[in-house]
Amino acid sequence: MVARKKNTARDGDADRLAEYRSKRDPHRTPEPVPGDGPVPQGDDDTFVVQEHHARSLHWDLRLERGGVLVSWAVPKGIPADPDTNHLAVHTEDHPLEYATFHGEIPRGEYGAGTMTIWDRGTYETEKWSDREVKVVLHGTRVSGRYVLFRTRGENWMIHRMDPPADPDAEALPESLRPMRAADRARLPRDQDAYGFEFAWGGRRLLAYVEGGRTRFTDGQGRAVGGPAGLGGPLGRAVGARPVLLDGELASLDGRETYLIFDVLHLDGRPLLDEPYERRRRALDDLGLNGPRWQTAPWFPGDGDAVLAAAREQGLPGVLAKRLDAPYEPGEQNDAWRRIPAR
Template sequence: MTPKKRKKDGEDRQGGDGGGDRLAAYRGKRDPGRTPEPVPEEKALPHGDDDTFVVQEHHASSLHWDLRLERDGVLVSWAVPKGLPWSPDTNHLAVHTEDHPLEYATFEGEIPRGEYGAGTMTIWDRGTYETEKWSEREVKIVIHGSRVSGRYVLFRTRGKNWMIHRMDPPADPGAEPLPDSLRPMRPVEKARLPRDQEAWGFEFAWGGRRMPAYVEGGRTRFTDDRGRAVDGPGGLGSRLGASLGARPVLLDGELAVLEGREIYMIYDLLHLDGHPLLDVPYRERRERLDELDLSGPRWQTAPWFPGDGDAVRLAAADQGLPGVVAKRLDSSYEPGEDSGAWRFIPVTS
């Protein structure tokens, strides 16, 4: 960036101590013999065009995203717990952290346990940015990335706490936020399997507690079968949220006890990446849920079997499960309804 352009952008620097060693705080928190992170020995020197940005997904003690902007030979950095906002309707907290070396813009790896920032670091997005304003209290930029682009402003609120606001309209104008609450669809009970089994998908009935999961910004909240907020088992929400990262998702499932352990069994996908899926046929919702590959120590995607209800019912009886749930392959999701498009068939009748 030329001196003329820098004066126009704003003369104040954010982070560091002016003419001193701007990476002193960074080096003081890291042992180069233990961490794979870049730890340059020399003082930071201005080089480059002050136009590089990177967003890194950091699975540390709590999942967050690190926004880093090249400025005067270092990466000025903020930790953003919920990621960059996709809409101007919501501001996200951004906590200003120590300046990082420029080499950090390409860093991915595992920071060892016991070290500062221990956990997995991956690059979520990177590209270039333009500076519209840079002062001690406000930074306005235009980001050009592959996953996020647009005008953003960071403004200081108190101490190290800042907020980040998207100034443009949403990148996806058709995107909708997750609903605050949704009452799950329920099956009606029938004694027999459907005659036209090829038109149905079959799942095990787990006999658990119904708990839709709302995942956004790496965090998860749950509601019960009446749409009321409930707490999930300790650790489930944070781990499930971390597995989905920044993707906003609404899942339907239940907390079941399998072999003495509580497992969250996921069997429907109702909202994905800003788009409701309630009107999408069950077969497509299940296929898209399978593509998410959700499987972890406390959760898993429940299996489903198109067109083979007799075999599923026999397997349910062998495993001591209460029955099977038949779902029409072409059925939409009807929140809060007892619908004949879903049928619960007990293993004994």
Template sequence: MATAKKGDRLAEYRGRRAAARTPEPVPAEGPLPEGDDDTFVIQEHHARSLHWDVRLERDGVLVSWAVPKGVPADPENNHLAVRTEDHPLEYAAFEGDIPKGEYGAGKMMIWDRGTYETEKWSDREVKVVLHGSRVSGRYVLFRTRGKNWMIHRMDPPADPDAEPVPEAVRPMLPEEHGRLPRDRTRYAFEFAWGGRRLLAYVEGGRTRFTDGRARETGGPAGLGSRLGAALGARPAVLDGELAEVEGQETYLLSDLLYLDGRPLLDEPYRRRRELLDDLDLNGPRWQTAPWYPGEADAVRKAARSQGLPGVLAKRLDAPYEPGKRSGAWRYVPV
């Protein structure tokens, strides 16, 4: 990776793009602008595969790496960073949709930006101190082979209290009852869809699944990558059910067990559902399932009319009890 101003630093960038077909900035060939070599931007790129583009201003261009799992927040985790072509400085402000059929097609969003200081810059190692709103601290990028580099956080963890995504969680199960609870104001009511239980573990835009016995299992083709892209850089563990809805297999999300480094098992059901709703996870293959505090009769009537097997009553103040069949959840056949 040369740092001297030799040749056309943006020739590869221009060669991959046509200004008439992409909203990206495509400056004409000419002298490079002079800056302070202190701007950085991280862009979330929903291309064929979700990744984050780390760009550092250097000698009139943005030196760039594609980071599939995002910038690590903990020094225990090094992430792959693939060196890509230099980008023009104008790219630091770019957000938009790159059209299908063009290089890098997909949605580009600014995930973080700010200033940085250089501690070392060579063809094989770049040490910087980032000052952004989401990412701050000392980082090193080091070359391993060819265009493959690694990015490592040199400072202590950005959030020392963050806990890792759990390897596996056994799902909580309801007790079966013949009647709905008497004090219905203490419960929320959901549809029982009669599908297959799946827990989703999302990290770095990637998703893995476990089944009702906490065993690793595959999800439907394409679901994991799309759900991971919907959450982006936010790590989460979701509980849900794979069922047929209006003739299509759909992942119906009904609980949130972990988010952004924080386990939520001890939080009451109402709080977990509110956090899940805030994520607005609704896509072509997944939906956040509805929940109805206190509305037992309406939910049971709707379940019958839709041919669903039953209703779930979940106590609003109940924690999530992994692997337990708990009286705080009730399954009532319709």
């Protein structure tokens, strides 16, 4: 059993949920808050991972042990590769009923924000001490042998002991120079072979999102700081999925907005060689629309209407992108064409 100064293992009449109850008002939060008394006894084989959109996005790993859920907050999620260890902060024990909890914890309450169940299943214990916990998880999204080991105070690390969950997965690139459009005076004649987008006249920005965190590079592939209020919320919206987005920061209805028009890497798979049409449909499926970011619209085969709309809205022009074109980092060619509105 994990020993903690504030919430020790049950010895005699020790109440393992006292700290949990002290942080929650049962009249204000929808979370389960059991009354005083003996804790229920299970089979010590249930685990749950909850995605917690609190002040900062994190994932809560909870393992049933001795009638409670022993819990760790994992800021970057459960690692899928043994080469990467993630911080896991040991928190107070939770009641067994929490394994099925999902919902909105009200503002002003401890842990305020949205809680969803990211994965759950059963586990086997290989070792359990106050400094090291080895388990085998059997879930839908996460399975395999993991060890949690204490480093300092309540800080632990979580390490995957098995080979990578997806041996073919590739990490996001450190940086990428974006593909550029060639300037042309007229729309292409074979419009059915192209998808058309608005040219927004903004600043090019690539967003690398992983573990709910976001970093940015500019039009030259150089690391830059993201606009205030964009990186964190965008990372929380994407969640655990690693993704590389291409877009531009432009003024939309008087508000600086990140307009996303391409996805270059998703779930461990580079998409550079995929045709533009397939990448755009993958981007649409992500549903990335928020207060400071939007998936930019695109219109297959309808360049004249898009150009007319750009003129009406006072936009600089349109982009024509071949539906079958791959993404060529740093290149400029006729696969992408920029046509001025006037």
